Every structure is written in C-alpha cells, then in structure tokens.
Amino acid sequence: MKTKLFLFALLVSSCLFAQRTPETIESKKLGTRTFTVVTPASYATSPEKSYPTLLILDGEYLLDPFEGILKYGAYWDDLPEMIIIAVNQNYGETRFADSEFDDAGFPSGTGANFFEFIGQELYPYVDKTYRTIPFRMVAGHDTTAGFLNFYLYKDNPIFNAYISLAPEMAPEMEKRVAERLAKMTKPVFYYQATGEGDLKEINEKAAELDANIKAIPNATFKYQNDAFKGASHYSLVAKAVPNAIYFIFDGYQPISMVEFQDKILKLDAGYTDYLIAKYDELEKRFGFKMKPRLTDFKAIEAAIMKNKAYNELLPLSDYANKHYPKTTLGTYHEAVYYEKTGNYKRAIKTYQKAFTQEAIRELTKDFMLNRAEALKGKPDKPTEEAPAEVPAETPTEEPTEKKE
Structure with a gap:
C-alpha cells in the first residue's frame, strides 16, 4: 500500500514540475551529440497545447539561469511556458570547433557543420518529437553568442529572437548583423548584453554593433542593448537573462x-x-493563440465603469462570449449594460440566463439571479436605446430549482 501511494505521489509531482530529458542524436555532420530538453510543467497535462522553443548554446551552464527565470515568470503568468533545448558543448574544444569561422568571417569546417546541424537535424528532431510552434529563440555566451549571429546572415533565418551575451564576434560581424537586421521583413527580436569589466575587444565590437543598429531608420525589428556597470564577463549573465526574456x-x-x-x-x-488589440498583437508577434485572461476582462470592465462608458459593455460581452462561450461572463457584461442604461426589464431577463450557464470568476448562478431579483419592480428609465432583442431559449422569469 505504501509503495502504491509513493508511486502515485511521484506521478502527481512529475506532472507539476518541468521535466528534463537527456537526449542523444546521431548526426551525419557531427557524429554523436547530446542535449537536454526541458518541457514545461503543463506539458503532460495539456496534450492539446504546443510551445515556443528556446535553443541554448553552452547548455551545461546556461540552462539553469534561463530555466530559473522562465519557471519564475510562468508561475506568475508573466512569461509563456516554453520548451528549452540545451546543447552540450563544454567538453574538450567542442564549443570552439562548433563556432569555427574563416578569415572572411563566415562559418567554416566544423562550424559550418554545426550551423547546418542545428537547422537540418536538431530542430527537425525536436519538432517531430515534441509539441512546438514556429516561434524560436536562441541564446549563447561569448564564443557561442558570436556564432548565433550567423543565423541572421540567412535570407530566412530559422530563429525569431536572438540573445547575445558578451559576444566574441567574427570579422565584420558588427557591420553585417546591422545590415541584415535592416533587411528583415518578419518580426525579429535582438538582445545584446555586455559587462563593464569584460575584455576591451568584446565591449568595443559590441558598442560598434549597438551604434550601427541604432542608426537603422524605420526599424522593423525589436532591439535592446544592456551595458551593465560593474559586471564581469560571467556576472553579466545573471543580470542579462531576465532582461532579455x-x-x-x-x-x-x-x-x-x-x-x-x-x-x-x-x-x-x-x-x-x-x-x-492586446491579444491580437500577441498572436501576431509570437504565433500562439491565448485565451484572454479573466483578470484582463475585469480590468477593462473597471475602466468602463469608472469612465461610465457603458456602451462598451456590449462589445466586451461579445468578446467574452467568443472566448468563454456558455459561461456567465458575457452574459454579465450584457446585463450590466442594460442595468446601467436603465433598461431594467432587459437586464433582469439577461441576468436570468445565468441559470443555464457555467459559472466563471465570482459570477455564480446565485450572484446573477440575486442581481436580477434586486431589479424587480424598478420602472425602466432608459438613458440609451437598447439594441433589438435577439430571441433566445432563455427563461423570462427566475427559474426555481426542481424539488425532490
């Protein structure tokens, strides 16, 4: 019995936390490569849901800071859940071989193979094995930060967002990255960070790239550069990761x-x-549909009520019915509109619709029917002409519970 309870507890706990899965892939270009995939807490319990991805180079030491801030942000609904792919590179000279470039400043040798491995082997495997959406991010530090910029050299880069921490750049990269960003037609996010205490060469090239990017007129991409005072080559990572995300x-x-x-x-x-517009923009920018938060509906309702813009309750009701059908949310906004505009009979009938609907937030059946009861006997004094009533199969008087 104790064993069964332990196994049950283990199963439950495994569904509540992000899962790390060590993976191995046999690459035609590089041989055996290992990486870790971190799936979010909801992955097992929400099989209908797909997630954006974050590819982390130098995965052995960059995974923890990124995973930490992402878990924290997701807990407060500040950040979306995502799948993390952390590539192992910190053994022998691997990270330097993976980032190899020629004198002209382009990937070469093992660097060219690693470049193609990411797009032609690793991501196809991840997309086939896990539930992903096309929004992809990539992050790296010093050597690998410089390397990730090579993906911007492509006409149709495979990443949507770039996190470059103390980049060690290839020749001409401080010019080429800016030139490529200027030509981007799809939404791109580019973040760069440096530390005051880092190598002079790193900071000078990063500053030149920063100036070149800021000189681009009518930029169609999003850009942020952080130069952290007092930060070293390593401590800047802890400061930059939350800022970047x-x-x-x-x-x-x-x-x-x-x-x-x-x-x-x-x-x-x-x-x-x-x-x-808020939720339309999120879908356009990140490629995933979000159900509008109930707290956001409440905020908009509060603004409408405070500014007495009662006519806006009807489109709010329509929007609620679209995303929360068969619930009391849209009905409540519609009923409040009639109540606030003096159409009390319509308000009563609308509140009473809640009897057959699913409760949401504090908008229980009892709450709605009590609002209807409080309006009974009040003569209509419309301050606005109510829209024509649409016939519906809803009770016109307060229903009573069937008695056993």
Missing part, C-alpha cells in the same frame, strides 16, 4: 495596475478595442 515577451503580461492607471483609464474610448 522580459524584453522579448514585453506585452505578454496581464494588465498591471500601472498599465491600468497610465494607459487604459486615460483613454477617451476604445477600452474593449484595447483588450482585443
């Missing part, structure tokens, strides 16, 4: 109090449009 996923977070106060409340109109 939050830079890439800026706007993913739930509506904050600052955003509510400084942006939404100051709108003259378009509160519902703001919410719709």
Whole structure:
C-alpha cells in the first residue's frame, strides 16, 4: 500500500514540475551529440497545447539561469511556458570547433557543420518529437553568442529572437548583423548584453554593433542593448537573462495596475478595442493563440465603469462570449449594460440566463439571479436605446430549482 501511494505521489509531482530529458542524436555532420530538453510543467497535462522553443548554446551552464527565470515568470503568468533545448558543448574544444569561422568571417569546417546541424537535424528532431510552434529563440555566451549571429546572415533565418551575451564576434560581424537586421521583413527580436569589466575587444565590437543598429531608420525589428556597470564577463549573465526574456515577451503580461492607471483609464474610448488589440498583437508577434485572461476582462470592465462608458459593455460581452462561450461572463457584461442604461426589464431577463450557464470568476448562478431579483419592480428609465432583442431559449422569469 505504501509503495502504491509513493508511486502515485511521484506521478502527481512529475506532472507539476518541468521535466528534463537527456537526449542523444546521431548526426551525419557531427557524429554523436547530446542535449537536454526541458518541457514545461503543463506539458503532460495539456496534450492539446504546443510551445515556443528556446535553443541554448553552452547548455551545461546556461540552462539553469534561463530555466530559473522562465519557471519564475510562468508561475506568475508573466512569461509563456516554453520548451528549452540545451546543447552540450563544454567538453574538450567542442564549443570552439562548433563556432569555427574563416578569415572572411563566415562559418567554416566544423562550424559550418554545426550551423547546418542545428537547422537540418536538431530542430527537425525536436519538432517531430515534441509539441512546438514556429516561434524560436536562441541564446549563447561569448564564443557561442558570436556564432548565433550567423543565423541572421540567412535570407530566412530559422530563429525569431536572438540573445547575445558578451559576444566574441567574427570579422565584420558588427557591420553585417546591422545590415541584415535592416533587411528583415518578419518580426525579429535582438538582445545584446555586455559587462563593464569584460575584455576591451568584446565591449568595443559590441558598442560598434549597438551604434550601427541604432542608426537603422524605420526599424522593423525589436532591439535592446544592456551595458551593465560593474559586471564581469560571467556576472553579466545573471543580470542579462531576465532582461532579455522580459524584453522579448514585453506585452505578454496581464494588465498591471500601472498599465491600468497610465494607459487604459486615460483613454477617451476604445477600452474593449484595447483588450482585443492586446491579444491580437500577441498572436501576431509570437504565433500562439491565448485565451484572454479573466483578470484582463475585469480590468477593462473597471475602466468602463469608472469612465461610465457603458456602451462598451456590449462589445466586451461579445468578446467574452467568443472566448468563454456558455459561461456567465458575457452574459454579465450584457446585463450590466442594460442595468446601467436603465433598461431594467432587459437586464433582469439577461441576468436570468445565468441559470443555464457555467459559472466563471465570482459570477455564480446565485450572484446573477440575486442581481436580477434586486431589479424587480424598478420602472425602466432608459438613458440609451437598447439594441433589438435577439430571441433566445432563455427563461423570462427566475427559474426555481426542481424539488425532490
């Protein structure tokens, strides 16, 4: 019995935390290569869900800082869950061979083979084995940070976001990266970080690349450069990783109090449009559909109520019904619109629809029916003409529970 309970507890706990899976692949270009795949906590329990990927070069020591911030951000719903692929390179001269380039500053020898291995062997294997979406990120440090820039040299690069930490650059890279970014037509995120205490050559080339990128007019890509005061070649990683991830996923977070106060409340109109645009932009930028958060619906509702823009409750209701059908959310927004515009009879009938719907948030059946009961006997005093009523199979009077 104790053994069964232990195994059950082990199974449950394994579903609650991210899973690390050591992988081996036989490469036609490089021979045997090893890497670790980290699947997020929801991977086993959400078989319908697919995830963006983060490829980490120098995986032996960069995996922990990246996994830590991603797990922390996902816990607070600040960052999306993702699949991490950490490539092992820190044995012998492997990382230097993987990053080999010629005098002209292009991948050569083993470096060219490793370049092709990532796109032609590793990613096809990962995409076939795990549930991925096309949004891909890559990160590296010094030698491997310089190497990851080679993917930008392609007309259709395989990565959407680049995290370059204290890059050791190939010849002309400080010019070529900027030139390639200027020609990008698809959304690209580029992050670079250096430390004040690092090698002079690294910082000078990074500063030149930073100046070249900032000189690009009408940039169609997103860019951030951090030069950390007092940071060394190694300590900058701990500072840069959260900055890089939050830079890439800026706007993913739930509506904050600052955003509510400084942006939404100051709108003259378009509160519902703001919410719709937020999630449309996330899908356009990252390629995954998100169900709008219930807390974000509540924030928009609060702005509408505070600014007495009651007419916006109806499009908010439509948006809620689209993403949370057969629940009380859209019904509640619609009913509040009728209540606030003095159409009390319509409000009562709408609140009563909740009897056959699934409760959501605090919007239980009892809550909705109590709102309807509180309006009974109030004469209509419409301040706005209510939209034409659409016939529906909903009770016109408060239903009663069937008695046994």
